[in-house]
Amino acid sequence: MGNSCSNNLGIPPAKGPNAVGCSDFMMDHTVEGTFFRLYYPCVASDNAEKPDWIPCKGYFYGLADFLKINRGLSEKIFNYLFGSFKIPAALNGSYKQNGKYPVVIFSHGLGAFRTLYSAICTELASQGFIVASVEHRDESASATYFYHQKPQEPEKDKASPLKPNPEAPENLVEEWMYYRSLKPGESEFPLRNKQVKQRADECIKALDTLIQINSGKTMENVLQTEFDWTTLENSMDLCRIAVMGHSFGGATVIEALCKDVNFKCGIALDAWMFPLDEEIYVRVKQPIFFINSEKFQWAGNISRMRKLDSSSTSMQRKMITIKGTVHQSFPDFTFLTGNWIGKILKLKGELDPQVGIDLCNRASLAFLQRHLGLDKDFNQWDHLIEGKDHNLIPGTNVTEIS
Numbered sequence: 586m587g588n589s590c591s592n593n594l595g596i597p598p599a600k601g602p603n604a605v606g607c608s609d610f611m612m613d614h615t616v617e618g619t620f621f622r623l624y625y626p627c628v629a630s631d632n633a634e635k636p637d638w639i640p641c642k643g644y645f646y647g648l649a650d651f652l653k654i655n656r657g658l659s660e661k662i663f664n665y666l667f668g669s670f671k672i673p674a675a676l677n678g679s680y681k682q683n684g685k686y687p688v689v690i691f692s693h694g695l696g697a698f699r700t701l702y703s704a705i706c707t708e709l710a711s712q713g714f715i716v717a718s719v720e721h722r723d724e725s726a727s728a729t730y731f732y733h734q735k736p737q738e739p740e741k742d743k744a745s746p747l748k749p750n751p752e753a754p755e756n757l758v759e760e761w762m763y764y765r766s767l768k769p770g771e772s773e774f775p776l777r778n779k780q781v782k783q784r785a786d787e788c789i790k791a792l793d794t795l796i797q798i799n800s801g802k803t804m805e806n807v808l809q810t811e812f813d814w815t816t817l818e819n820s821m822d823l824c825r826i827a828v829m830g831h832s833f834g835g836a837t838v839i840e841a842l843c844k845d846v847n848f849k850c851g852i853a854l855d856a857w858m859f860p861l862d863e864e865i866y867v868r869v870k871q872p873i874f875f876i877n878s879e880k881f882q883w884a885g886n887i888s889r890m891r892k893l894d895s896s897s898t899s900m901q902r903k904m905i906t907i908k909g910t911v912h913q914s915f916p917d918f919t920f921l922t923g924n925w926i927g928k929i930l931k932l933k934g935e936l937d938p939q940v941g942i943d944l945c946n947r948a949s950l951a952f953l954q955r956h957l958g959l960d961k962d963f964n965q966w967d968h969l970i971e972g973k974d975h976n977l978i979p980g981t982n983v984t985e986i987s
């Protein structure tokens with residue numbers, strides 16, 4: 586019986602052979618630029634500083650907006666509950682050169698943002714992937730930020746004004762974009778359909794930026810982190826690229842596969858299929874792996890996933906359901922509250938969160954080895970792709986409409 590006191594809460598460290606580095610990248614500074622958190626294999630060091638899980642309090646404000654609760658009060662509660670958590674990775678750790686690593690682009694869910702899936706992203710990086718977790722600017726994130734060029738200061742006040750945010754780059758002003766909820770009477774599909782298209786474009790833009798970084802081109806990272814991005818020259822295997830995402834990010838996976846054949850396969854975690862156009866189902870050709878929770882799915886959503894099955898590539902369309910899991914079993918919150926808060930807020934299912942994320946990560950690694958042609962030992966988990974485990978169901982538990 587694990588001790589129930591709170592000191593055993595935290596994001597579980599990755600299990601793979603590589604130490605994990607983590608660094609944030611934004612280029613260019615505008616809302617049209619790309620913004621992602623990069624996780625990568627790094628040189629092991631025991632005293633490395635760890636990145637903050639929630640990087641600044643603007644994200645707490647956005648979470649409050651998303652959850653429709655008061656900002657002031659919830660900022661204090663969130664800060665108390667989650668403010669001190671770190672990501673089990675080395676902030677700006679030195680990149681570990683070892684051949685070319687396959688690449689994964691990760692897309693977060695509605696109301697989430699780039700840092701909330703670190704148990705998945707750090708595990709992939711520790712197993713030898715370079716992972717870019719994008720932060721979407723389609724107003725589906727709880728919060729995100731970007732910069733404006735500061736208007737030219739009139740000559741008179743020479744002295745530079747007190748800088749609002751010390752690490753903010755020169756002469757740029759930080760601006761925050763918060764979650765946009767549906768307006769009363771607004772129909773949801775047009776908004777979500779527009780957002781999923783922008784989200785796919787942002788995944789492609791992040792990939793294009795990684796391709797430039799891989800070429801060794803000096804990139805001007807607006808965030809001015811202590812990380813030398815030129816060390817990533819020739820680090821990526823650009824024939825082995827996958828796209829992955831949770832919920833709204835799962836729909837983004839399908840849209841991105843459709844738009845860019847550089848994505849060789851996709852993994853959709855508890856996908857929310859509603860935002861997708863009907864005609865997309867026949868256009869996707871790449872392999873897709875649906876990893877579903879037991880509680881979130883419903884017949885209409887499953888039947889849309891099944892439409893992707895009927896095409897000729899059905900051999901490469903797989904679906905499993907993890908028993909005892911809920912929608913929030915994929916983001917990091919599932920590790921960060923005690924059992925009873927977690928159950929009340931539906932952040933935890935019946936299954937131990939660590940067991941659930943291990944099944945998800947191992948099944949994903951096996952699928953990535955199969956469809957990116959990796960020569961690792963992830964095929965040891967091939968049985969998980971078929972749902973062969975006492976905590977898995979092949980396909981779905983949802984009784985589907987015919």
Ligand SMILES: CCN(CC)CCN(C[C@]12C[C@](c3ccc(C(F)(F)F)cc3)(C1)C2)C(=O)Cn1c(SCc2ccc(F)cc2)nc(=O)c2c1C=CC2
Pocket residue numbers: 648651652653693694695696697701727831832833834857912913916918930931932
């Ligand atoms: C009332 C809000 N109402 C908005 C439409 C529904 C809210 N909701 C259920 C929630 C998110 C919940 C949550 C988070 C976080 C705490 C905290 F206390 F731990 F912070 C608590 C409680 C509230 C569980 C979902 O939207 C579920 N969902 C999600 S949740 C992604 C997410 C968001 C924020 C996070 F911090 C972590 C993960 N991503 C999607 O793409 C889709 C859906 C539904 C359809 C498509």
